[in-house]
Amino acid sequence: MFAATAHAATPTASPDEAFKGIYTKEWSWRNGQAGILTSGEAQPGDGRLDTVDAASQARRLAYWNDVLAQLDRIDPRSLSGTVRVDYAVYHEQIFNLAAAQRFAQWQMPFNSDSAFWSDVGYVLHGDDLRTREDYRHYIERVRQIPAYMDQEIANMRLGLARGFTVPRDVLDGRDVSIAAVAELKNPEDSALYKPFKTLPKSLPAKDAEALRADARSAIAQGVIPAYGKLLTFFRTEYVPKARPTLAAESLPDGKAYYRQQIREYTTLDLSPDEIHAIGLREVAKIHEAMLETMKDTGFKGDFPAFLQFLRTDPQFYAKTPDELLMRTAWVAKQVDGKLGKYFGLLPRQRFAIEPVPADIAPYYTSGRGGADVYLVNTYDLPSRPLFNMPALTLHESMPGHALQLGLSAEQDGLPPFRRDGYISAYGEGWALYSEYLGEEMGIYHTPYEHFGYLTYQMWRACRLVVDTGIHHLGWTRQQAIDYLTQNTALSQREIANEVDRYISWPGQALSYELGYLKIRELRERAEAQLGEKFDLRAFHDTVLALGSVPLPVLEQHVDAWIASKK
Structure with a gap:
């Protein structure tokens, strides 16, 4: 069902072209999704908050499983040098996105450090507004918040039903940031209203006031009640039913998770x-x-x-x-x-x-x-x-x-x-x-x-x-x-x-x-093998040149750099 949307390669395409076709289509699709989270960071989504329900989560899992199957049909050794690095990074990225869906991590959409209800302003890109249309689109996105909150509540209920929740022991006080919005008396005190306090001087006064009125209405009639509903759910349902255990391994399929x-x-x-032993040693x-x-x-x-x-x-x-x-x-x-x-x-x-x-x-x-x-x-x-x-x-x-x-x-x-x-x-x-x-x-x-x-x-x-x-x-x-x-x-x-x-x-x-420890290990290896030829500035530039990569890819890159300097 989803293969048609993800497939990019043709039988005659080179391995490099086939791989580029796969990630180009997937990245475009990913940009068209809202509410994707991985590694604690928001993925692209054009500032929308409208699709995090269970059905959309199932579609994502199917899509990424299909992309993984396509990637596995490409032999990485057939790719050119820099593209091989791209493949290693991308394969791991898609594997992790699919794994998060497989474990239904979306049913636990917050932790004690960060939460979807606090990240809303960041996701909506309120600092990037320039034109009248930008402000109108922003207001439309603010109006999506009630539906988004309803979906997240439904997702958390699914997590509660199978014991996949944030531990009860770390929930005390986590409702304060929800209450800060739910108990607002004046919509202009909301952080979401901030873009409307200094509208561009080029906007006619009549248009500026209309935008402000729409923003106040969206916050007062939609956002504040939505946070009130979330607050009630959090205090009366989520906290009392949250799991009493702490260990990830006590979750469903916890050891694999x-x-x-x-x-x-x-x-x-x-x-x-092994990790525990490394920690004790250090x-x-x-x-x-x-x-x-x-x-x-x-x-x-x-x-x-x-x-x-x-x-x-x-x-x-x-x-x-x-x-x-x-x-x-x-x-x-x-x-x-x-x-x-x-x-x-x-x-x-x-x-x-x-x-x-x-x-x-x-x-x-x-x-x-x-x-x-x-x-x-x-x-x-x-x-x-x-x-x-x-x-x-x-x-x-x-x-x-x-x-x-x-x-x-x-x-x-x-x-x-x-x-x-x-x-x-x-x-x-x-x-x-x-x-x-x-x-x-x-x-x-x-x-x-x-x-x-x-x-x-x-x-x-x-x-x-x-x-x-x-x-x-x-x-x-x-x-x-x-x-x-x-x-x-x-x-x-x-x-x-x-x-x-x-x-x-x-x-x-x-x-x-x-x-x-891996970066220190690579530096010590470079210093030992290059001796007087070792250049610290060049080593740092080499480590940073790839952008964010898995540690095994970084190690291969630094080893190649050392060999080139000998």
Whole structure:
């Protein structure tokens, strides 16, 4: 039924042409879908919110299974060099999209970190409006929200019926961001109304007022009641019936589901037990470095006392949100002055530093970065130590996510599924490597900032232990909290939020450390084999040149680069 829409190849097409025909048609089809999510990121969908119901999900599974069958009829060895890389990336991308449908992941459309109801504004692209038609189309998309919410509620009911839900233990307080919309008295206070507060001056006053009136009506009569309905469902139905277990392996077909999550987020064929062992090894190694750095500070007590000192002494905390933002900006500016020494190619894109929105800040991570914005959480300042800001900033802005994503977006010649895709093991591995690079760049000026860097390294190593502990070994939430409390200088709020994220988002936490270890391994291999011929700038440019790729593809690419330099 769906093969006709997906087939692209003809019997006489070359393997390269056949492959291009497959992904061109599929990408065009994918752009015409709304509500596709994978790896925690929204796929293209032209800002629509209209099709996430069970029937459309079944159609997607059939479509992607058909695309996989077509791909498997192509021998990758018959493809030309760069196209072979495209094939490896694309095959894994389609495999993961199909797997998410096979496990019906759409029946659990949120986690403790991110949720469909909070992502609506991002998906609708309200910042991109220019013309009167743009604003009208935006209002039409806002009017789709009630139907979209109804579909998501129906999907979550299907998840409840088979025990495929977010664990009950991490749901406390997650309704706050729904209530923030449901309880609005004035539609102009909605974030969805923001584009109408500064309409283009070229619009006639009559048209501008008509657009504003339509937007107010769409929000007051549609959006606010829809969020009210979602809030009632969440509080009276979802939370009481959510599963009491934590482990991904306790879900229906849970062992296979967790192994698929590992494959998607790490791009490696590793068992939970292997990953747990790697984590324990790295935790022990980093702990020794932390003890040495503690001595450098002159602190006289033991390690737990030092962590308590770091969590409670006022000297380590900003007094105002602006102070935290300014200290962050100062780190970013120092990094700016060093980039040319470490990278041959830098993106044109610049990034802003902004506070995390107030409605999601209480349970949001400390910071999150992209090509254009670095969000810093200024909520609960006693939970945001200044000595962590250099490592956080290196990770989330330059030379971490802002650099990697900016370069990827500017790559010429990459197919759109690569330019717009994101593979967590690569992207998060690079960002964690960027924290390591801060040592060489001289960004950590004091023993406390160096300890902040080490506590961030420890945090990611602990994730390997905690994620597999929860989802494979049956750890409790408190066990995970205690493990992070004993091994890192993260605040209690950060630790609780992070543990809830790992519980409700299986496998994602594994991508950081495993990606970082692979990039470190490849650099050490290049240094050992090239000796004096090793050029750090060229190595970094080589790692970043492919955009986001699975780790085995990156390894093959770096090995070829090493061979070419010998």
